[in-house]
Amino acid sequence: MNNPVSLYPEHHPDAERPAYWGAVFSLALGVFGLVTAEFLPASLLTPMSADLGVSLAAAGQSVTMTAVIGGIAGPAVVVGTGRLDRRIVLLWLTGLLVASSLIAGFAQSLPVLLLARVLLGIGLGGFWAMSLSLAMRLAPERLMPRAMAIIMSGVSLATVCAAPLGAWIGATLGWRWAFLLAAAIGGVAFLAQAVTVPALPSTGATSLATIARVIRRPAIRLGLATILLAVTAHFSGFTYIRPYLEQVPHYDVEAIAGALLVFGIAGFLGNLVGGFLAERSARLAMSLAALVISASVLALGLVGAWPGVTMAALATWGLAFGAFPVSVQAYISRNAGDEAEGAGAAVLVAFQIAISSGAVLGGMIINGQGPAGVYLFAALAALLAASLTLIARTARSRTA
Structure with a gap:
C-alpha cells in the first residue's frame, strides 16, 4: 500500500509506472474539502458577524486572511518540507483542514476565527504548491492531465456546492455546523x-533558488505569463459578475443563482x-481555453443585454475556465522536469497575483466605465494570453 514512488520517469518508465487512481481521487476529495472551507464564509458572513459581534467587513477578513496566507504558505511549505516524505506532508496539510474547520466551528471571537483561517490558508497554499508534483508522481506522464483533471474536479464541485450548501446549513442548523461539516469532509x-x-x-x-531557476526556463515563463493574463482576465470579470447580471441583463436573484449554477456545472x-485536450497538446489546450474565455467575456461586454446571450456566454466561459487550470498545469509539468514542486510554487504565486490584480483592476474599471467595460478589458487580456503561444512560436522560428 505504501510502496515508495519515485518522481523520475527515467527510473520508472511509463510502461512500468502504475497509476494510483485511488490516491488521485483522495486528493480530489481533499481539495473539495479545502475549497469548500475556503468559500464557506461568503454565504455565512451575516450570521457569523452577528454571532461574533463584529461588522460584516471585519468578518469578511476571514476570506482575505486565507487568501493572503495561502499565497505565502505555498512556497514556504515546499521549501520548508523539502526533505520530508510528501505523503506525510500531504496528511499534515489535510489535518490542517480538519483542525481549522473545528476551530472555526467553535470560535467565540474574531481572533480565534482568524487563527482558524490562517491554518486553512497554510493547508490550502501548501496543497496547491504540491499538487502538480503529486499528480506527476501518482500517474504516468501521458495520463498526468487526466489525473490533474480529476484533482481539479474537486475545485469545481466545491465551487458549485459550497455557497448554497453553506447557506442552507447556516439557515437550518446554524453557521457553525457548516464548518463542522467541512471538518468531517476533511476527516474522510x-x-x-x-x-x-x-x-x-x-x-x-x-x-528559493530552485524556484528562481525553474522560472528562468522560457517554456515556464510562457506558462506563467499566460496564467497572469488569463486569470487576471477571469477575475476582473467574475469578481463583479453579480452587479453585471443585475444591471445589464437585469437578472433577478433567482436568475442570478441559476446563472452561477450553470457557470459552476460548465466549469x-x-x-x-x-x-x-491536454493529453493531446497541453499548449493548444491552454491557448484554446484562453481564446474561448476572451470570446465569452467579449459577448458579455457587447451584447450581454440579451439574457439568452448572457446565459450562453456564462456557460462557455465556465467551460473554458474549467479547462484552463488543467491545461496550464499539464503544460508546466511537461516543462518542469524534476523540479515540479518549484514550478508548482511559482504557479501558485502567479495565480494569487493574478487573482488580486484582476479584482483590483476590475474594481477600477467598473467605477469608471461600468460593468460592461470590465468585460471588454477581460476580453483583451484573455486574447493576449491566447496569443502568447503564437508569439513565442514565431519568435523561435525567426531565431532558428
Missing part, C-alpha cells in the same frame, strides 16, 4: 489519503474537457 479525506497514497520519498530539497465539465 485524511483517512482516504492515509489508505491510498503510497510513500513518496523526498527527491531533494526545493529552495466541472471543463475540467474533464481540459484533461482530454
